[in-house]
Amino acid sequence: MVVYSFYIFDRHTECIYTRRWTPRPGSSSGKSMRPQSGSSITSNGENVPTTRKALSKEDDAKLIFGLVFSLRNMVQKLGGEDDSFLSYRTGEYKLHYYETPTRIKFVMLTDTKQNNLRVALHQIWVNLYVEYVVKNPLSPVEHPGGIGVANELFERGLDSFVTTVFPS
Amino acid sequence: MVVFALFIISKAGGLIYNREFHTGLTKLTSNDYLMLAGSFHGMHAITKQLCPVPPVPANPASTAPSLAPSPFASRPSGLEVLESTHFRMQCFQTLTGVKFLLFTEPQQPNIDAMMRRIYELYSDFVMKNPFYTVEMPIRCEKFDRGLDGFVKVRS
Numbered sequence: 001m002v003v004y005s006f007y008i009f010d011r012h013t014e015c016i017y018t019r020r021w022t023p024r025p026g027s028s029s030g031k032s033m034r035p036q037s038g039s040s041i042t043s044n045g046e047n048v049p050t051t052r053k054a055l056s057k058e059d060d061a062k063l064i065f066g067l068v069f070s071l072r073n074m075v076q077k078l079g080g081e082d083d084s085f086l087s088y089r090t091g092e093y094k095l096h097y098y099e100t101p102t103r104i105k106f107v108m109l110t111d112t113k114q115n116n117l118r119v120a121l122h123q124i125w126v127n128l129y130v131e132y133v134v135k136n137p138l139s140p141v142e143h144p145g146g147i148g149v150a151n152e153l154f155e156r157g158l159d160s161f162v163t164t165v166f167p168s
Numbered sequence: 169m170v171v172f173a174l175f176i177i178s179k180a181g182g183l184i185y186n187r188e189f190h191t192g193l194t195k196l197t198s199n200d201y202l203m204l205a206g207s208f209h210g211m212h213a214i215t216k217q218l219c220p221v222p223p224v225p226a227n228p229a230s231t232a233p234s235l236a237p238s239p240f241a242s243r244p245s246g247l248e249v250l251e252s253t254h255f256r257m258q259c260f261q262t263l264t265g266v267k268f269l270l271f272t273e274p275q276q277p278n279i280d281a282m283m284r285r286i287y288e289l290y291s292d293f294v295m296k297n298p299f300y301t302v303e304m305p306i307r308c309e310k311f312d313r314g315l316d317g318f319v320k321v322r323s
Contacts, residue, residue: 004220022220060218067214070207071250077204078193078271079254086252091245092219109220116251 001166004093004109006158007061008129008149011103013069015061016146019158064107068097086118100125110166120165128157171319172255172271174286175201178303179265181209185306189319193255193271212246212259212267219244258283282322289314 008017068085075085087096089112096114098106098121106121132154133139139148172192176185183205186198196204250257251274258279260268268286272279293311294300300308 020220063214063218067211067218070211074204074208074211075250075252077196077200079252080194083252083254085250088215088247088250090215090219090248092221095215095218109218 001114002111003162003166004111006109006162007064007105007107009061009065009105009107010143012142012144013065014144014146015058015065016143017149018057018061018146019155021162064095065105068095068105068107072097072099087116096121098122098125104129114166124158124161128154128161132157169276169322170273171276171282171322172273174271174315175205175269176290176306177205177209177267177269180303181206182303184304187312187315189315192273208269209267212261215247216244260287262287282318285318286315289318 003021005018005020005022007015007019010016071088072085075083084099085097087094089095092112094110094112094114096108096110096117098118100106104125106125108117108121110117132151133143133149136148136151139151143149170192171189173188173190174185175183175187178184183202186201246261247259250259254274255271256274256276256279258270258272260270260283262268268283268290270279270283270286289311293314294306294308297308297310300306
Protein backbone atom coordinates (compact mmCIF):
# COMPACT_ATOMS: atom_id res chain seq x y z
CA MET A 1 0.00 0.00 0.00
CA VAL A 2 1.51 3.29 -1.07
CA VAL A 3 0.36 6.79 -0.25
CA TYR A 4 1.75 9.35 -2.68
CA SER A 5 0.46 12.67 -1.43
CA PHE A 6 -2.12 14.46 0.65
CA TYR A 7 -3.68 17.90 0.18
CA ILE A 8 -6.07 20.12 2.13
CA PHE A 9 -7.96 22.92 0.38
CA ASP A 10 -9.94 25.53 2.27
CA ARG A 11 -13.25 27.01 1.23
CA HIS A 12 -11.49 29.85 -0.59
CA THR A 13 -10.03 27.32 -3.04
CA GLU A 14 -6.59 27.77 -1.55
CA CYS A 15 -4.27 24.87 -0.87
CA ILE A 16 -3.49 25.14 2.84
CA TYR A 17 -1.53 21.96 3.31
CA THR A 18 0.52 19.67 1.09
CA ARG A 19 2.34 16.54 2.02
CA ARG A 20 4.21 14.13 -0.21
CA TRP A 21 5.65 10.79 0.63
CA THR A 22 7.38 9.90 -2.62
CA PRO A 23 9.46 12.06 -4.97
CA ARG A 24 7.55 13.24 -8.01
CA PRO A 25 8.76 12.56 -11.51
CA GLY A 26 9.14 16.29 -12.00
CA SER A 27 11.39 16.74 -8.97
CA SER A 28 15.17 16.92 -8.94
CA SER A 29 15.57 13.16 -8.92
CA GLY A 30 13.67 12.99 -12.16
CA LYS A 31 15.96 15.55 -13.72
CA SER A 32 19.11 13.75 -12.69
CA MET A 33 17.74 10.63 -14.30
CA ARG A 34 17.42 12.22 -17.69
CA PRO A 35 21.09 12.48 -18.68
CA GLN A 36 21.60 8.81 -17.88
CA SER A 37 18.93 7.82 -20.33
CA GLY A 38 20.16 10.34 -22.86
CA SER A 39 20.53 7.80 -25.59
CA SER A 40 16.84 7.09 -25.52
CA ILE A 41 15.50 10.63 -25.33
CA THR A 42 14.19 10.33 -28.83
CA SER A 43 12.41 7.11 -28.02
CA ASN A 44 8.80 7.53 -27.22
CA GLY A 45 8.89 6.54 -23.59
CA GLU A 46 10.55 9.85 -22.75
CA ASN A 47 7.86 12.03 -24.22
CA VAL A 48 5.55 11.95 -21.29
CA PRO A 49 8.01 12.75 -18.50
CA THR A 50 9.31 15.70 -20.52
CA THR A 51 5.92 17.33 -20.64
CA ARG A 52 5.32 16.60 -16.99
CA LYS A 53 8.61 18.04 -15.84
CA ALA A 54 7.42 21.63 -16.01
CA LEU A 55 4.89 21.22 -13.22
CA SER A 56 5.94 22.59 -9.86
CA LYS A 57 4.46 21.69 -6.53
CA GLU A 58 2.09 24.66 -6.51
CA ASP A 59 0.96 23.97 -10.05
CA ASP A 60 0.16 20.45 -9.04
CA ALA A 61 -2.00 21.57 -6.16
CA LYS A 62 -3.85 24.00 -8.40
CA LEU A 63 -4.38 21.33 -10.99
CA ILE A 64 -5.72 18.90 -8.41
CA PHE A 65 -8.03 21.50 -6.98
CA GLY A 66 -9.43 22.42 -10.37
CA LEU A 67 -9.89 18.79 -11.19
CA VAL A 68 -11.72 17.72 -8.04
CA PHE A 69 -13.81 20.87 -8.17
CA SER A 70 -14.97 20.14 -11.71
CA LEU A 71 -15.50 16.46 -11.01
CA ARG A 72 -17.53 17.30 -7.93
CA ASN A 73 -19.68 19.67 -9.96
CA MET A 74 -20.12 17.09 -12.68
CA VAL A 75 -21.16 14.45 -10.17
CA GLN A 76 -23.65 16.79 -8.53
CA LYS A 77 -25.08 17.75 -11.88
CA LEU A 78 -25.62 14.14 -12.89
CA GLY A 79 -26.45 12.49 -9.60
CA GLY A 80 -28.40 15.26 -7.93
CA GLU A 81 -27.59 17.65 -5.10
CA ASP A 82 -27.16 14.96 -2.45
CA ASP A 83 -24.67 12.98 -4.49
CA SER A 84 -21.03 13.37 -3.60
CA PHE A 85 -17.83 12.55 -5.42
CA LEU A 86 -15.81 9.86 -3.67
CA SER A 87 -12.81 8.85 -5.73
CA TYR A 88 -11.44 8.15 -9.15
CA ARG A 89 -8.89 5.67 -10.38
CA THR A 90 -6.55 5.70 -13.34
CA GLY A 91 -4.14 2.98 -14.40
CA GLU A 92 -1.43 4.47 -12.17
CA TYR A 93 -3.01 5.95 -9.09
CA LYS A 94 -6.24 6.56 -7.23
CA LEU A 95 -7.47 9.87 -5.87
CA HIS A 96 -9.72 9.95 -2.81
CA TYR A 97 -11.82 12.92 -1.93
CA TYR A 98 -13.68 14.03 1.15
CA GLU A 99 -15.41 17.33 1.72
CA THR A 100 -16.51 18.53 5.13
CA PRO A 101 -19.76 20.45 5.63
CA THR A 102 -17.61 23.58 5.97
CA ARG A 103 -16.25 23.03 2.45
CA ILE A 104 -12.78 22.01 3.49
CA LYS A 105 -11.57 19.46 0.97
CA PHE A 106 -9.27 16.59 1.75
CA VAL A 107 -7.55 14.84 -1.14
CA MET A 108 -5.30 11.83 -0.99
CA LEU A 109 -3.43 10.11 -3.80
CA THR A 110 -2.64 6.43 -3.32
CA ASP A 111 -1.90 3.38 -5.40
CA THR A 112 -4.76 1.76 -7.29
CA LYS A 113 -5.37 -1.15 -4.93
CA GLN A 114 -6.70 0.98 -2.09
CA ASN A 115 -10.36 0.73 -1.28
CA ASN A 116 -12.36 3.83 -0.63
CA LEU A 117 -10.62 6.11 1.87
CA ARG A 118 -13.54 8.35 2.69
CA VAL A 119 -13.55 7.01 6.24
CA ALA A 120 -9.82 7.53 6.64
CA LEU A 121 -10.03 11.10 5.38
CA HIS A 122 -12.92 11.72 7.74
CA GLN A 123 -10.75 10.39 10.57
CA ILE A 124 -7.95 12.75 9.59
CA TRP A 125 -10.37 15.64 9.73
CA VAL A 126 -11.92 14.67 13.07
CA ASN A 127 -8.90 13.37 14.94
CA LEU A 128 -6.10 15.50 13.51
CA TYR A 129 -7.35 18.62 11.78
CA VAL A 130 -10.00 19.56 14.31
CA GLU A 131 -7.89 18.54 17.30
CA TYR A 132 -4.60 20.13 16.34
CA VAL A 133 -5.47 22.91 13.94
CA VAL A 134 -8.98 24.13 14.73
CA LYS A 135 -8.61 23.81 18.49
CA ASN A 136 -5.18 25.40 18.51
CA PRO A 137 -5.63 28.78 20.23
CA LEU A 138 -2.65 30.23 18.38
CA SER A 139 -3.82 29.41 14.87
CA PRO A 140 -6.02 31.85 12.95
CA VAL A 141 -9.62 31.06 12.02
CA GLU A 142 -8.81 30.96 8.34
CA HIS A 143 -5.47 29.74 7.07
CA PRO A 144 -4.33 32.00 4.25
CA GLY A 145 -1.19 30.52 2.73
CA GLY A 146 -1.42 27.57 5.07
CA ILE A 147 -0.57 29.48 8.27
CA GLY A 148 -1.20 27.38 11.35
CA VAL A 149 -1.98 24.11 9.59
CA ALA A 150 1.46 22.57 9.36
CA ASN A 151 2.19 22.57 13.06
CA GLU A 152 4.26 19.89 14.70
CA LEU A 153 1.43 17.98 16.34
CA PHE A 154 -0.60 17.79 13.15
CA GLU A 155 2.35 16.69 11.03
CA ARG A 156 3.39 14.05 13.50
CA GLY A 157 -0.18 12.84 13.89
CA LEU A 158 -0.60 12.61 10.14
CA ASP A 159 2.63 10.69 9.78
CA SER A 160 1.73 8.14 12.42
CA PHE A 161 -1.80 7.87 11.02
CA VAL A 162 -0.51 7.10 7.56
CA THR A 163 2.06 4.61 8.76
CA THR A 164 -0.48 2.73 10.90
CA VAL A 165 -3.33 2.74 8.39
CA PHE A 166 -1.18 1.90 5.38
CA PRO A 167 1.63 -0.36 6.56
CA SER A 168 3.96 -0.73 3.61
CA MET B 169 -28.18 -4.51 -12.03
CA VAL B 170 -28.84 -1.08 -13.43
CA VAL B 171 -27.07 0.63 -16.28
CA PHE B 172 -28.00 4.29 -16.31
CA ALA B 173 -26.48 5.71 -19.45
CA LEU B 174 -23.82 5.50 -22.14
CA PHE B 175 -21.93 8.46 -23.56
CA ILE B 176 -19.45 8.33 -26.40
CA ILE B 177 -16.98 11.20 -26.68
CA SER B 178 -14.98 11.68 -29.86
CA LYS B 179 -11.25 12.21 -29.79
CA ALA B 180 -11.79 15.96 -30.10
CA GLY B 181 -13.99 16.08 -27.00
CA GLY B 182 -17.38 16.27 -28.69
CA LEU B 183 -20.31 14.20 -27.52
CA ILE B 184 -21.21 11.91 -30.42
CA TYR B 185 -23.57 9.52 -28.70
CA ASN B 186 -25.74 9.84 -25.64
CA ARG B 187 -28.21 7.24 -24.54
CA GLU B 188 -30.16 6.78 -21.36
CA PHE B 189 -31.23 3.24 -20.46
CA HIS B 190 -32.65 3.70 -17.02
CA THR B 191 -33.77 6.71 -15.03
CA GLY B 192 -31.64 7.53 -12.05
CA LEU B 193 -29.39 10.28 -13.27
CA THR B 194 -30.70 13.83 -13.42
CA LYS B 195 -32.15 14.74 -16.79
CA LEU B 196 -30.13 17.50 -18.40
CA THR B 197 -30.59 19.47 -21.58
CA SER B 198 -28.63 18.32 -24.59
CA ASN B 199 -26.53 21.46 -24.31
CA ASP B 200 -25.56 20.52 -20.77
CA TYR B 201 -24.56 17.06 -21.94
CA LEU B 202 -22.34 18.58 -24.60
CA MET B 203 -20.69 20.83 -22.04
CA LEU B 204 -20.24 17.94 -19.65
CA ALA B 205 -18.58 15.87 -22.35
CA GLY B 206 -16.24 18.70 -23.26
CA SER B 207 -15.18 19.34 -19.70
CA PHE B 208 -14.76 15.66 -19.04
CA HIS B 209 -12.43 15.49 -22.01
CA GLY B 210 -10.25 18.14 -20.35
CA MET B 211 -10.39 16.54 -16.92
CA HIS B 212 -9.37 13.23 -18.42
CA ALA B 213 -6.27 14.89 -19.86
CA ILE B 214 -5.41 16.42 -16.48
CA THR B 215 -5.70 13.09 -14.68
CA LYS B 216 -3.06 11.82 -17.07
CA GLN B 217 -0.73 14.67 -16.13
CA LEU B 218 -1.08 14.22 -12.38
CA CYS B 219 0.46 10.77 -12.31
CA PRO B 220 2.50 10.68 -9.05
CA VAL B 221 4.23 7.40 -9.80
CA PRO B 222 7.91 7.79 -10.69
CA PRO B 223 8.38 6.93 -14.36
CA VAL B 224 9.57 3.45 -15.10
CA PRO B 225 13.20 3.56 -16.17
CA ALA B 226 13.62 3.30 -19.93
CA ASN B 227 13.09 -0.29 -20.88
CA PRO B 228 15.98 -2.29 -22.32
CA ALA B 229 14.19 -2.59 -25.66
CA SER B 230 14.81 1.11 -26.30
CA THR B 231 18.51 0.38 -26.85
CA ALA B 232 17.50 -0.95 -30.25
CA PRO B 233 16.85 2.26 -32.16
CA SER B 234 15.78 0.42 -35.28
CA LEU B 235 12.56 -0.59 -33.58
CA ALA B 236 9.70 1.72 -34.42
CA PRO B 237 8.55 3.30 -31.15
CA SER B 238 5.06 2.31 -30.25
CA PRO B 239 2.94 5.38 -29.51
CA PHE B 240 0.94 3.47 -26.94
CA ALA B 241 3.68 2.07 -24.75
CA SER B 242 4.18 3.44 -21.23
CA ARG B 243 1.71 6.23 -21.69
CA PRO B 244 -0.17 6.93 -18.46
CA SER B 245 -3.84 6.16 -18.75
CA GLY B 246 -6.28 8.82 -17.72
CA LEU B 247 -9.30 8.42 -15.50
CA GLU B 248 -10.73 4.91 -15.64
CA VAL B 249 -13.29 4.63 -12.87
CA LEU B 250 -15.06 7.41 -11.04
CA GLU B 251 -17.09 6.63 -7.95
CA SER B 252 -19.73 8.71 -6.28
CA THR B 253 -22.37 7.82 -3.72
CA HIS B 254 -25.07 7.37 -6.37
CA PHE B 255 -23.29 5.98 -9.38
CA ARG B 256 -20.10 4.62 -10.79
CA MET B 257 -18.69 5.76 -14.08
CA GLN B 258 -16.39 3.58 -16.12
CA CYS B 259 -14.36 5.28 -18.80
CA PHE B 260 -12.80 3.28 -21.59
CA GLN B 261 -10.55 5.02 -24.06
CA THR B 262 -9.83 3.27 -27.32
CA LEU B 263 -6.43 3.47 -28.94
CA THR B 264 -7.81 6.03 -31.36
CA GLY B 265 -8.90 8.33 -28.54
CA VAL B 266 -12.64 7.72 -28.51
CA LYS B 267 -13.98 7.58 -24.96
CA PHE B 268 -16.88 5.40 -23.83
CA LEU B 269 -18.47 6.47 -20.55
CA LEU B 270 -20.76 3.97 -18.91
CA PHE B 271 -22.80 5.05 -15.90
CA THR B 272 -23.94 2.22 -13.66
CA GLU B 273 -24.93 1.50 -10.09
CA PRO B 274 -22.04 1.68 -7.61
CA GLN B 275 -21.97 -2.10 -7.06
CA GLN B 276 -22.23 -3.21 -10.66
CA PRO B 277 -20.01 -6.22 -11.43
CA ASN B 278 -18.39 -7.10 -14.76
CA ILE B 279 -18.28 -3.66 -16.27
CA ASP B 280 -15.15 -4.52 -18.23
CA ALA B 281 -16.96 -7.28 -20.09
CA MET B 282 -19.88 -4.96 -20.81
CA MET B 283 -17.53 -2.33 -22.08
CA ARG B 284 -15.86 -4.75 -24.42
CA ARG B 285 -19.22 -5.84 -25.77
CA ILE B 286 -20.25 -2.23 -26.34
CA TYR B 287 -17.00 -1.56 -28.13
CA GLU B 288 -17.68 -4.59 -30.31
CA LEU B 289 -21.14 -3.28 -31.15
CA TYR B 290 -19.61 0.09 -31.95
CA SER B 291 -17.02 -1.42 -34.27
CA ASP B 292 -19.58 -3.64 -35.97
CA PHE B 293 -22.48 -1.30 -36.44
CA VAL B 294 -20.97 2.18 -36.40
CA MET B 295 -17.49 1.92 -37.85
CA LYS B 296 -18.53 -0.54 -40.53
CA ASN B 297 -21.52 1.55 -41.51
CA PRO B 298 -20.67 3.08 -44.90
CA PHE B 299 -22.96 6.04 -44.26
CA TYR B 300 -21.33 7.03 -41.00
CA THR B 301 -18.92 9.97 -41.03
CA VAL B 302 -16.18 9.75 -38.44
CA GLU B 303 -16.38 12.29 -35.57
CA MET B 304 -20.05 12.98 -36.31
CA PRO B 305 -22.99 12.14 -34.05
CA ILE B 306 -23.86 8.46 -34.24
CA ARG B 307 -27.24 7.72 -35.75
CA CYS B 308 -27.20 4.03 -36.47
CA GLU B 309 -30.34 2.10 -35.80
CA LYS B 310 -28.60 -1.23 -35.58
CA PHE B 311 -26.24 0.08 -32.92
CA ASP B 312 -29.19 1.40 -30.91
CA ARG B 313 -30.99 -1.91 -31.19
CA GLY B 314 -27.88 -3.90 -30.34
CA LEU B 315 -27.30 -1.83 -27.22
CA ASP B 316 -30.92 -2.14 -26.21
CA GLY B 317 -30.92 -5.88 -26.54
CA PHE B 318 -27.62 -6.21 -24.73
CA VAL B 319 -28.50 -3.97 -21.80
CA LYS B 320 -32.01 -5.40 -21.41
CA VAL B 321 -30.73 -8.96 -21.30
CA ARG B 322 -28.27 -7.91 -18.63
CA SER B 323 -30.70 -6.16 -16.34
